[in-house]
Amino acid sequence: MRPLIKPIRTALAVLARQEGSNYVTTMMTIRRLGTGATRAALAISALAGTGAALAFGDKSVTDIPGGPRVNGLDFQPAVTEVADQIKTLHYGMLIVCTLIFVVVFGFMFYSIFKHRKSKGHKAANFHESVAVEIAWTVVPFIIVILMGAFATRTVVAMKDTTNSDMAIKATGYQWKWAYEYGNGEGAGIKFFSTLDTAQRQLSEEGKPAGNDYLLKVDNPLVVPVNKKIRIITTAEDVIHSWSVPAFGVKQDAMPGFVRDTWFLANKVGTYYGMCSELCGKEHAFMPIRVDVLSAADFTAWVDKQRKALAAAADDPKKVWEIGPLEARGEKVYLANCAVCHRPDGKGAGPVKPLDGSPTVLDPDRNAQILTVLHGRLNGAMPAWQGKLSETDIAAAITYTKNSWSNHTGQLVEPSDVVAAEAK
Amino acid sequence: MSAVLPNPADHGHDHDHGHEHDHDHAHGRPTGWRRWVFATNHKDIGTLYLLFAFTMFLIGGTLALLIRLELFQPGLQYFNPELFNQFTTMHGLIMVFGAIMPAFVGFANWMIPMQIGAADMAFARMNNLSFWLLIPAALMLVGSFFMPGGAPAAGWTLYAPLTLQMGPSMDGGIFAMHLMGASSIMGSINIIVTILNMRAPGMTLMKMPMFCWTWLITAYLLIAVMPVLAGAITMTLTDRHFHTSFFNPAGGGDPVMYQHVFWFFGHPEVYIMILPAFGIVSQVVPAFARKRLFGYTSMVYATSSIAILSFIVWAHHMYTTGMPVTGQLFFMYATMLISVPTGVKVFNWLATMWRGSMTFEAPMLWAVGFIFVFTMGGFTGLICSMAPIDIQLQDTYYVVAHFHYVLVAGSLFGMFSGYYYWAPKWTGVMYSETRGKIHFWSSLVFFNVTFFPMHFLGLAGMPRRVADYPMQFADFNAIASIGALGFGLTQVYFLVFVVFPGMRGKGEPAPQRPWEGAEGLEWEVPSPAPWHTYETPPKLDRTATKVIG
Numbered sequence: 014m015r016p017l018i019k020p021i022r023t024a025l026a027v028l029a030r031q032e033g034s035n036y037v038t039t040m041m042t043i044r045r046l047g048t049g050a051t052r053a054a055l056a057i058s059a060l061a062g063t064g065a066a067l068a069f070g071d072k073s074v075t076d077i078p079g080g081p082r083v084n085g086l087d088f089q090p091a092v093t094e095v096a097d098q099i100k101t102l103h104y105g106m107l108i109v110c111t112l113i114f115v116v117v118f119g120f121m122f123y124s125i126f127k128h129r130k131s132k133g134h135k136a137a138n139f140h141e142s143v144a145v146e147i148a149w150t151v152v153p154f155i156i157v158i159l160m161g162a163f164a165t166r167t168v169v170a171m172k173d174t175t176n177s178d179m180a181i182k183a184t185g186y187q188w189k190w191a192y193e194y195g196n197g198e199g200a201g202i203k204f205f206s207t208l209d210t211a212q213r214q215l216s217e218e219g220k221p222a223g224n225d226y227l228l229k230v231d232n233p234l235v236v237p238v239n240k241k242i243r244i245i246t247t248a249e250d251v252i253h254s255w256s257v258p259a260f261g262v263k264q265d266a267m268p269g270f271v272r273d274t275w276f277l278a279n280k281v282g283t284y285y286g287m288c289s290e291l292c293g294k295e296h297a298f299m300p301i302r303v304d305v306l307s308a309a310d311f312t313a314w315v316d317k318q319r320k321a322l323a324a325a326a327d328d329p330k331k332v333w334e335i336g337p338l339e340a341r342g343e344k345v346y347l348a349n350c351a352v353c354h355r356p357d358g359k360g361a362g363p364v365k366p367l368d369g370s371p372t373v374l375d376p377d378r379n380a381q382i383l384t385v386l387h388g389r390l391n392g393a394m395p396a397w398q399g400k401l402s403e404t405d406i407a408a409a410i411t412y413t414k415n416s417w418s419n420h421t422g423q424l425v426e427p428s429d430v431v432a433a434e435a436k
Numbered sequence: 437m438s439a440v441l442p443n444p445a446d447h448g449h450d451h452d453h454g455h456e457h458d459h460d461h462a463h464g465r466p467t468g469w470r471r472w473v474f475a476t477n478h479k480d481i482g483t484l485y486l487l488f489a490f491t492m493f494l495i496g497g498t499l500a501l502l503i504r505l506e507l508f509q510p511g512l513q514y515f516n517p518e519l520f521n522q523f524t525t526m527h528g529l530i531m532v533f534g535a536i537m538p539a540f541v542g543f544a545n546w547m548i549p550m551q552i553g554a555a556d557m558a559f560a561r562m563n564n565l566s567f568w569l570l571i572p573a574a575l576m577l578v579g580s581f582f583m584p585g586g587a588p589a590a591g592w593t594l595y596a597p598l599t600l601q602m603g604p605s606m607d608g609g610i611f612a613m614h615l616m617g618a619s620s621i622m623g624s625i626n627i628i629v630t631i632l633n634m635r636a637p638g639m640t641l642m643k644m645p646m647f648c649w650t651w652l653i654t655a656y657l658l659i660a661v662m663p664v665l666a667g668a669i670t671m672t673l674t675d676r677h678f679h680t681s682f683f684n685p686a687g688g689g690d691p692v693m694y695q696h697v698f699w700f701f702g703h704p705e706v707y708i709m710i711l712p713a714f715g716i717v718s719q720v721v722p723a724f725a726r727k728r729l730f731g732y733t734s735m736v737y738a739t740s741s742i743a744i745l746s747f748i749v750w751a752h753h754m755y756t757t758g759m760p761v762t763g764q765l766f767f768m769y770a771t772m773l774i775s776v777p778t779g780v781k782v783f784n785w786l787a788t789m790w791r792g793s794m795t796f797e798a799p800m801l802w803a804v805g806f807i808f809v810f811t812m813g814g815f816t817g818l819i820c821s822m823a824p825i826d827i828q829l830q831d832t833y834y835v836v837a838h839f840h841y842v843l844v845a846g847s848l849f850g851m852f853s854g855y856y857y858w859a860p861k862w863t864g865v866m867y868s869e870t871r872g873k874i875h876f877w878s879s880l881v882f883f884n885v886t887f888f889p890m891h892f893l894g895l896a897g898m899p900r901r902v903a904d905y906p907m908q909f910a911d912f913n914a915i916a917s918i919g920a921l922g923f924g925l926t927q928v929y930f931l932v933f934v935v936f937p938g939m940r941g942k943g944e945p946a947p948q949r950p951w952e953g954a955e956g957l958e959w960e961v962p963s964p965a966p967w968h969t970y971e972t973p974p975k976l977d978r979t980a981t982k983v984i985g
Contacts, residue, residue, distance in 0.1 A: 070510065070910025081908040085896030088828065099824045106822060110815040118808070121786050125804065130726070130793040136953075137791035140728040149783045150734075150776060157772035160822065165765060167824040172761040216904045219511040226510065226907045246758075251598040252691060254756060254831060258897040263756045263827050267692060268597060269685025272758035289756075289831040289899045291591045293598060294518045297902035362518045363585045363603060391600040391686065 077224045079259055080285035089258045092280045092305075096261030098167045105163065109156065171261075174275045177243035181234065185246070185253025185266035185288070186395065188295035188352060192234050195245070199235075199315045202322065206232045207348065208298045216298070228285045231348075233302040237311035241277045249400075250392035254290035257303055265290055268392075278305040294362070295352060327404040329427040335411065338424065342412025345405045349397075350413075358417045363393070368417040378425050381410050382433040403430040465967070475567075476560035477967065478545045479862070484567050485542030488574070490931065492534030495578060497924050499527040504886075504917040510907050520903035521589035522581065528592025529609065532709070533616045534574055536847050540712040541566075541623045543854055544651050546862060548627060550958040550965060551645045553636025553974045553983075558629040559622075566622035573615035580605035580612075591901060593702070596683030596694040599672050606676065610669045617662040624655035624662075631655075636957070638976035642736070645956050646729065647854075649736055650715030653743045657704045657711075660747075665701040668694060692757050699750035707746045709843060710810075711739060713850025714781060717803045719956070720853050721785050724800035725792025726953035731784040738777035738784075745774045755823050756830045764823045771821035775814065782811055797951070798872030802853035805880050806846065813841025816891065831901075834894020840887045852879075852930075857954075860946035863938040864964030871933050878926040885919030955981040 066072045067083060076082040081089065091097040128134045179197030183190055186205075193203040209229040215221055223229075236242050246255050246266035256263035257276070263286075264274035278284070286301040306314060347356060353364045360366035367373050372380050385406055388396035397406055407427045414421045466474050475481050503523050506515050515523070545563065549556055557563045580587040585603025588594070599606055631652050635644070644652075671682040672694070681687025683694040722729040729735065752771040755764060785807055794800070816838040820826045829835060852875070860866050889912035894900075898909045905913065937943055946963040957976075960983040961969055974983040 067907070067910050069914035070907055074907040074910070076908065077906075081896050081898070081906055083908045084892070084911050085908065086892045088895055089897055095824070096828075099828050102822060103819065103825050103828075106819045106825065110818065114811075114815065117782065117786065117811070121789065121804075121807070124786070124789045124791070125794065125796075128725075128790065128792050128794055130795045134791070134793050136726040136793040138727070139791075140730050140732070140788075141734075142731075145787070146731055146734050146780070150780055153776050153779045154773075157775060157818075158769075160818075161765075161769045161772050164768065164822045164824055168764050168768065169761055171824060171827065172764070216512050219509075219513040221509075221511040221904070221907055224907070227904060228906055251601065252595060256831075256899075258828065261824070261828055263830055265757045267685070267757070269688070269690070270692065274758075286897070287899050287902070291521070291595070291598065291831075291901045293589075293601065294516075294521065296521070297517060297899075297904045362516065391597065391684070393601045 071222070075224055077228065077285065079283045080225070080228055091259060091261065092278050092282070092284065093260045093262075093276045094279075095167065095171055095276065096259060098170070099261045102164055102167060106160065109160070171274070174243050174273045176241065177275055178240040179236070180243040180245055181236070182245045182247065183234075183255050183266065185248035185250075185255070185292065185299075186400075187250045187293050187392075188288075188299040190234075190253075190255070190299065190301060191400070198237070198312065199318070202315065202318045204232045204318075205348075206230050206234060206302070207352075208300055210347065210351070213295075213298055213352070225285075227287075227298065228300045228302065230300055230302045233283070233304045235304045235306060235311065235314050236278065237308050238278055238281050238305050239308075241275055243273055243275045245271055245273045247271050250395060251292050252290045253288050253292045253299070255286070255301060256289040257284050257286035257301055259284045260303075262286075263289055278303075281305050281307055298352075327402055327427070329403040329431050331404070332426060332428075333404075333407075333424075335415070335424045338408050338411045339415055341404075342408035342410070343416075345401065345409040346412050349401065350409060358413065358419075365394075367413045368419060370419075373413050373419055374421055376421075376423075378410075378423055378429060379433055379436075381414070382406070382425065382430055383436075385410060386430070386433060398434060403427040403434070406430050473568075475564055476556075478549050478557045478560070478563065479965065479967070481557075481563050481567050482542045482545030482547075483862075485538050485545060488567070488570055489535050489539035489542060490935070492530050492538070492574060493927070494931075496527050496530035496535055497927060499523045499530065501920060501924050503527060504920040506903060507905070507913050508917040509914065510905055510910055512904055515903070517903040518589060519586065521591075521901065522587040524901050525589050525591050526577070526581070526587050529577060529588075529613075531843075532592060532705070533613060534570075534577065536709045536843065536851075537616075537620060538570060539851055540651075540654070540709070540847075541620070543647075543712065543716070543851065543858075544623070544627050547858060547958060548630055548648055548651060549634070550861075550961070550969050551648055551956055552631060552634060552639050553957050553970045553976065554630060554634035555968050555971050557626050558634055559626050562622050563626055566619045566626065569615050569619040569622075573612040573619070576608045576615075577612040580608045583608060593695075593698060594669065594672065595698075596672060596675065596689070596691045597685060600676055600684055607673065610673050613669055614666055617666050620658050621662050624658040627651055627655040628659075636970065636973040636976055636980075638978075639957075639980045642733070643980035645715075646718035646732070646735060647712070647715035650711040650718070650739055653739050654708050654711045657708050657743055657746070661701040661704045661708075664697060665705075668697040668701065671697075692754075695754050695757060696751065699753045700747075702753065703750040704743070704746045706839075706842075707742055709847045710850075711742070713806065713847045713854075714739065716850045716854035716857070717785065717806050718781075720799045720803040720857050721788050721807075723857070723951050723954040724797065724803070725789045725794050727788060727792040729784070730787035730790075731780075734780060735784055738780040741777040742774060745770065745777070749774055752821060752823075752826065755826050768821060768823045772818065775818050775821070778814060782807060782814070793953075795952075797856070797869060798867070798876060799853050799857035799951075801873065801876045802849050802856060805876060806849040806853060809841055809845030809849065809880070809883065813838060813846060816841060829894055831899055832894035833890040833898045833900055836900050837887045837890035837894060840890075844887070845883055849879075852876075857951070858958070859938050860950045861958055861961075861963050861965055863941060863943075864946055865938060865941055865943035866946050866950060867934050867938055867943060871929075875926060875930045875934060878929075879923060882919045882922035882926060886916050886923055887919075889913075889915050955979075957981070957983065 088100050091100050180195035182193040189205050189207040191205050194200055212229055246264050248266040248268040253266040255266055260276040262274050262276050264272055282305055284303045288299040354360050354367050358368035386398040388394045404427045407425045407430045410425045414423045506520055583605040588602050588606045588609040590598040631648055674680040675682055675684045681689035683689045683691050749771045751767045856872050893909055893912050898905055948962050949959040975985040977984050
């Protein structure tokens with residue numbers, strides 16, 4: 014295998030490094046043509062009266078910076094070199110395709126209008142021509158190879174995750190993202206990022222509103238500007254996909270596997286994406302928001318996070334009263350459980366209700382503790398061990414045991430969870 | 437004898453036809469429901485396939501309209517997201533396995549024996565079985581909506597490990613696909629054996645009509661990849677019930693491997709759904725240009741190259757799974773290459789039209805419409821083949837637009853072209869040209885109104901398979917929904933005002949060769965085609981397009 018792969022590698026390296034004047038000039042021309050085309054497209058859409066406001070939907074909606082534009086006709090504005098290259102490649106492809114389109118269909122429509130029986134056109138009697146057939150095999154062949162050659166540099170660049178300034182693990186859950194800062198400035202910070210609960214409610218009621226509808230999250234991912242960020246993706250249950258169009262990044266998050274991608278945002282701002290692999294019921298409701306901050310702002314953010322983490326740390330040996338534990342449990346429940354089991358505990362579709370559930374009402378408290386810790390039905394009910402603290406798990410269980418029509422009066426202490434974990 | 441429904445006016449026909457030995461046939465032919473349940477005649481089975489496919493097409497289309505209804509506006513107005521996912525999944529499965537594939541088998545049953553001068557398909561009883569297997573499969577698939585937990589909702593690609601979370605209907609879906617796969621394999625064996633063994637003397641392979649050629653190649657593709665799908669879904673089944681871990685990451689399985697196996701089936705499957713349409717268009721265009729097909733030989737080679745290349749491009753569906761750079765480059769270049777033979781086919785069709793003497797009856801309109809919109813789908817395919825762009829567009833509405841341009845405007849338009857071209861031979865009556873034109877123009881307009889805006893949605897970043905979306909996408913979604921309703925109603929119009937009258941034998945009697953420039957053995961027999969077309973092998977002229985005794 015090796016002797017085969019080596020020349021390919023060398024060729025790739027040459028292509029990737031190729032900064033020859035021809036390549037650069039061509040790319041510049043394409044970019045200029047593309048910008049012209051975008052302006053034309055924007056002008057057309059403005060003329061059609063769709064550029065400014067929605068014609069069918071809510072008229073007050075406007076573009077959201079770093080996210081989708083109202084009736085956008087093109088990629089979102091690029092804030093990374095890769096996204097910019099993708100845009101250029103796309104313009105190049107559009108230009109080539111348009112040219113081929115005009116030539117090919119020019120011939121076709123000329124023929125359709127001229128070579129009609131109704132115009133008295135008599136059929137010619139040719140049905141092959143080796144020269145022509147070879148020509149229209151070889152020319153497209155050369156064209157596609159050139160297309161490939163232009164794209165190769167970007168393919169290689171997109172896969173090059175080395176020399177990153179910071180690595181962040183993004184874990185897909187049904188249906189939220191968890192971020193964990195690895196090496197670099199924010200090392201050790203970790204949190205969940207979930208769709209704002211009010212948004213899901215608006216969706217359910219069929220009354221969408223706001224520019225950031227379905228894009229608003231509780232805790233955005235925060236990164237510094239002009240730093241190479243390596244995103245390591247994985248997932249807990251099913252496949253998700255971490256995608257931010259303005260960065261030109263989309264990387265599937267695979268359960269049981271680790272993949273990576275990278276971006277280097279060159280502009281401070283807020284950028285949005287959405288989960289891009291069907292992941293079950295709430296697939297439409299797991300957005301991604303990335304806040305790109307200046308170096309100083311990022312340092313300040315890291316400090317704030319560290320203080321908050323320290324304050325929130327719980328001692329699992331602490332003995333709680335039922336009142337405070339229930340109050341805390343309600344918060345935990347609404348942030349983590351309500352998306353499936355609903356805020357009223359009634360469940361929905363295949364999701365089991367907790368209100369009146371035999372497991373919740375079971376006098377043996379371990380029944381529910383073990384379910385929460387280890388999950389059920391292949392991750393349809395996730396395993397929460399390690400994802401929530403023992404105190405949070407104990408609080409959520411205590412809350413469900415004493416809410417709605419459930420009046421068990423049972424109290425689950427963090428130490429009970431610790432004991433169950435040891436089993 | 438009308439080959440579709442019994443027609444009293446045709447009773448005399450059998451007697452004209454009767455040789456002495458025909459006597460037995462006339463007595464042994466079942467009537468009433470037995471004619472269809474025990475059908476062994478390729479024409480009856482072809483009719484069954486087409487009716488079945490159209491029924492499934494309407495069911496799948498209804499699901500599509502429900503999807504578009506929910507997406508007409510942002511916000512969840514009608515369905516919960518779980519049900520929405522069931523709609524998208526079942527729309528895909530029903531259209532691919534229930535509508536397009538059986539419809540092409542229906543065309544093959546009707547036309548292949550007639551085109552090669554054979555009496556029937558090679559294995560008449562297996563033909564019956566391969567059709568009737570589809571009925572329980574379809575019942576199980578569509579019935580899964582009524583099973584606990586509803587229909588499968590993991591997308592038509594059935595990606596693991598989401599499939600492991602599905603309710604019992606997932607197993608129903610898997611068994612349905614096993615049955616449909618078995619049916620396809622039997623159908624393919626039948627087609628291959630018929631084409632290779634039952635051609636009339638003088639009908640050499642390189643004189644065969646293009647429709648037979650494209651189906652021959654399609655049948656080989658089917659035999660090669662349907663077992664791969666069966667393997668993938670069987671492993672899913674054992675992962676679900678017998679604690680294996682082929683794809684279940686909880687047990688060390690590899691969900692990416694599922695995608696590799698699925699797309700090793702899935703990409704050739706794309707060509708399975710388009711090659712027979714290529715064949716139909718390759719027959720219709722010469723007939724209405726009154727000129728021989730340009731580059732017959734290169735057409736055959738181009739079709740074969742497409743088939744072979746289709747086996748080495750599967751992972752272009754998986755650029756975002758995180759393949760190594762060499763993998764991405766290999767699949768990118770291979771995918772781009774496949775556009776070369778596809779381009780050759782388009783060029784050949786144009787060269788056939790060039791300096792012809794064209795008329796534009798419905799079959800030709802559909803064929804030209806096919807070339808036009810299919811080529812647009814080809815361009816977006818080329819754009820998607822470029823890995824960096826594809827990563828940006830993967831799982832967005834751009835992809836939805838792309839594959840509907842090649843599957844609706846490609847396969848479906850090709851089939852409509854074939855229907856208008858051959859229906860006079862099947863029914864014995866001409867369709868109404870005006871109605872055919874109304875059907876074509878409304879379909880073309882509504883199709884583009886539906887799917888063209890989806891390109892913009894995808895570019896702007898709207899993911900596919902979502903039940904709700906940010907407000908900025910509202911207009912194009914509304915436009916697409918309006919177009920979809922129009923497209924759906926147009927197909928009902930086709931059924932009621934074109935197909936039904938044809939089946940009832942209403943309309944001008946069709947001459948033996950209704951199209952001036954049409955060539956081939958199907959035009960050498962009366963319309964409607966007799967019960968058994970060529971009981972003794974016909975003697976053919978040098979070009980194998982005419983019977984000379």
